[in-house]
Amino acid sequence: MNCRDAEPLMMPYLDGELVEADRLEVEKHLAECSPCAKQTEVSRHNRTLVRTLAKAATPPMPEALRAKVFTKVRSDQAGQRQGRFLRLSAAAAGVALCAFVGHHQWRSFQRKLYVDDAASRHARQFPLEVRVPQPEALEAWFDGKLGHRVAVPRFPNAVAEGARVLNVREKQAAYIRYDAPTRASAQPRQVGLFVFGDNGNDIDVGARGEAELGNSNGYNVVTWREGDIVYQLVTDLEEDDIRELMPADPGHRPPPPVPVGRPALDVQPASFQR
Amino acid sequence: MLGFSTKSDKARAEFEGLVAPWLDSLYGGALRLTRNERDAEDLVQDTVMRAYRFFDKFERGTNFRAWLFKILTNTFINGYRRQVKERSLGDESERQSVEAQFFSSDTTDQAQNPEDYLLQRVMSEDVLKAIDTLPIDFRMVVILADLQEFSYKEIADILDVPVGTVMSRLFRGRRQLEAVLRKREEVADAPLVDLNAYRERKKLG
Numbered sequence: 147m148n149c150r151d152a153e154p155l156m157m158p159y160l161d162g163e164l165v166e167a168d169r170l171e172v173e174k175h176l177a178e179c180s181p182c183a184k185q186t187e188v189s190r191h192n193r194t195l196v197r198t199l200a201k202a203a204t205p206p207m208p209e210a211l212r213a214k215v216f217t218k219v220r221s222d223q224a225g226q227r228q229g230r231f232l233r234l235s236a237a238a239a240g241v242a243l244c245a246f247v248g249h250h251q252w253r254s255f256q257r258k259l260y261v262d263d264a265a266s267r268h269a270r271q272f273p274l275e276v277r278v279p280q281p282e283a284l285e286a287w288f289d290g291k292l293g294h295r296v297a298v299p300r301f302p303n304a305v306a307e308g309a310r311v312l313n314v315r316e317k318q319a320a321y322i323r324y325d326a327p328t329r330a331s332a333q334p335r336q337v338g339l340f341v342f343g344d345n346g347n348d349i350d351v352g353a354r355g356e357a358e359l360g361n362s363n364g365y366n367v368v369t370w371r372e373g374d375i376v377y378q379l380v381t382d383l384e385e386d387d388i389r390e391l392m393p394a395d396p397g398h399r400p401p402p403p404v405p406v407g408r409p410a411l412d413v414q415p416a417s418f419q420r
Numbered sequence: 421m422l423g424f425s426t427k428s429d430k431a432r433a434e435f436e437g438l439v440a441p442w443l444d445s446l447y448g449g450a451l452r453l454t455r456n457e458r459d460a461e462d463l464v465q466d467t468v469m470r471a472y473r474f475f476d477k478f479e480r481g482t483n484f485r486a487w488l489f490k491i492l493t494n495t496f497i498n499g500y501r502r503q504v505k506e507r508s509l510g511d512e513s514e515r516q517s518v519e520a521q522f523f524s525s526d527t528t529d530q531a532q533n534p535e536d537y538l539l540q541r542v543m544s545e546d547v548l549k550a551i552d553t554l555p556i557d558f559r560m561v562v563i564l565a566d567l568q569e570f571s572y573k574e575i576a577d578i579l580d581v582p583v584g585t586v587m588s589r590l591f592r593g594r595r596q597l598e599a600v601l602r603k604r605e606e607v608a609d610a611p612l613v614d615l616n617a618y619r620e621r622k623k624l625g
Contacts, residue, residue, distance in 0.1 A: 157591050161565070163572050192538045192598055196547055197566050203544030204567065207447035211461050215443065215468045216436055256466065256499065346498035350473055 147175040152182055160190050257349050258360075260378065261369065263315045265362035268338035268380035274323060277308035284309045288320050294343035294375060296320040301391050303327050304337060314378060317342040328387045337381040337391065345374040359385070368392075435475050438484050439468060445485075445568055446492060452563045453496045455552045466499070467492045486570065490578045493560060538601055550600040558593030565590050 152175045158164050159172045176183045276287045281298035284306060288296040291311055298306070304326040312321035319342035325334040349369065351358050357370035366388060368379040381388065446467060450460035471478075471491050478487055551562060564575045565586075572590075576583045 154587070154591065157594065158572070158587060161572070161590075188537055189594075193566070193594065195538050195542065196594075196597065196601075197569075199542065199544040199547040200551065200567050203548050204448040204451065206444045207464070208461075211447070211464065212443055215439075215465055218465060218469055219432065219436065219472045346494055347470075347474075348498045350470060 147171050149175075149179060149182055152176075152179070156182075156186055156189060160186070160193055257351070257358075257369070258362075260314055260317075260349050260376075261360050261367045262362045264338075264340050264378040264380050265365040265367055267312055267314065267321075267340075268365065269363065272310060272312055272321075274308035275310040279306045281306060284322060292318055292320060292343070296341050297375075298322055298341075299339065299377070301326065301337075304391055305334075307336075312340070314340050314342055317344065317348075319378075326381070326383060326387065326391050328383060329390070330384070330387075335381065335383050335387070337379060337383065340376075340378040340380070342376055342378075343374055344371070344376045349376050351376065359388070431475065432472075435472055439471065439488070442485050442488055443468075446488060449489065449492060449563055449568060450496070452548070452551055452559065452567065453493070463492065463496055463499075466495050470495060483574065486574045486578055489564065489568065489570070493564075493578055536602060538598060539605060542601055542605065546601060546604050547597075550597050550604070553600055554593055554596055558589050558596060561586055561589040562593040562597060566594075 152172055155164060155168060155172050159169060164172065176186055276284065278284060278287070281300055284298045285296055287309065288298075288311075298309075298320075301324060304324040307323045307325055309320060309322040312319055319340040322339045322341070324337040324339065326337045328335050349371070351369050351371045357368050359366060359368050361367060365380050365382055366385065368377075368381075368388060370377050379388075381391075383391065443464070446464050447460060450463040450467070451457065454460045454463055467488065471488055474491070478484065551559060551567075554562060560579060561575060564570045564578060565572075570578065572583050572586045575586045579586070
């Protein structure tokens with residue numbers, strides 16, 4: 147072993163990460179080569195000093211934070227119990243979809259940020275880049291534009307108006323706008339659907355096949371995940387109409403609806419602004 | 421068929437029991453990742469919350485601390501890092517072979533006097549500040565190796581990178597750290613104002 151071979155092994159040697167054979171080789175070289183031996187001693191000294199000082203200067207977790215962390219865990223547990231009182235299951239794009247509908251608090255601030263952003267971007271009525279109703283044509287249009295494959299969900303009765311690329315927070319998303327019928331009026335209402343990749347699990351809507359219904363700025367936002375892909379459906383449809391849009395799987399009859407708090411209409415729904 | 425399995429009190433107690441011993445080290449790691457207390461507190465809370473939600477997916481008997489730190493670093497990378505617009509070393513340096521990274525001619529990697537001992541009078545705060553100057557990819561590895569004392573294999577699992585990448589980042593990170601600390605020592609050694617030099621300049625001017 148020469149100095150050039152030994153150099154990259156020095157840190158692993160000091161960290162005790164070399165297999166026996168390599169360790170012996172390195173030690174043999176250090177016994178023969180005083181510059182390398184000197185360098186190794188310096189590195190050992192510096193490594194120890196840095197570790198000791200860094201640890202000494204790192205404060206323990208503040209007591210207040212310690213208490214808060216577990217309080218949150220407990221309230222989350224309570225939230226999960228409260229949250230499963232209403233379910234709607236549906237088949238969308240061939241994947242069974244269950245939605246929990248609740249007026250409980252969003253379980254995570256992070257997720258709420260995505261919901262708010264999706265709602266506000268939908269409200270702003272950005273111009274569409276492509277206007278075709280066929281899901282296949284939209285999928286073809288998205289092909290290669292995003293870092294993930296876009297499967298355009300088919301909603302019975304709803305007709306796609308068109309699509310564009312639009313971010314949700316920092317995530318580049320496919321945005322598809324649909325017109326969906328309502329029970330209350332003959333006028334169809336708009337539904338915006340964001341589809342984006344989230345392999346880092348930023349939006350923890352749990353396992354696949356579940357959906358969360360929340361609201362932001364007067365919009366209902368349904369969020370669910372299929373593998374690494376997150377879907378956020380933004381609409382001013384009422385919950386009954388959302389159930390129509392994503393009809394119950396015949397195998398799973400939804401339980402009788404439980405009264406749910408009406409979303410506060412802070413913002414005029416997009417369909418009224420036209 | 422319910423989408424959520426409600427966690428029992430027993431599972432929560434188990435979770436709290438497993439997390440409690442590591443809260444200090446999570447917080448210490450979060451402080452060095454975010455470099456400020458407010459974000460560190462948020463990051464720890466997000467991490468614990470997320471760990472709790474995914475607790476079903478934790479394989480009992482495997483390395484819980486490494487699992488927690490994987491969630492910590494992922495949460496940081498996906499959320500906080502974008503907020504602070506921190507520049508990653510990116511693909512460019514990853515594309516180089518591990519060996520090429522070791523022998524990089526990057527000036528920041530070459531300590532001016534690599535044989536120098538860091539002096540004992542380097543202060544603890546200096547070390548933390550120096551760690552904070554490291555680019556995020558180096559910083560993460562230095563935090564995991566030197567503050568948390570994870571093995572290379574554990575760090576590779578936590579960051580989802582090959583062991584060779586861990587080694588090269590640690591090598592470069594420590595070298596850069598030493599260079600920063602050495603510079604601080606030099607500044608500390610230099611007299612605050614060199615009056616004679618000042619007078620010489622005045623004369624010439």
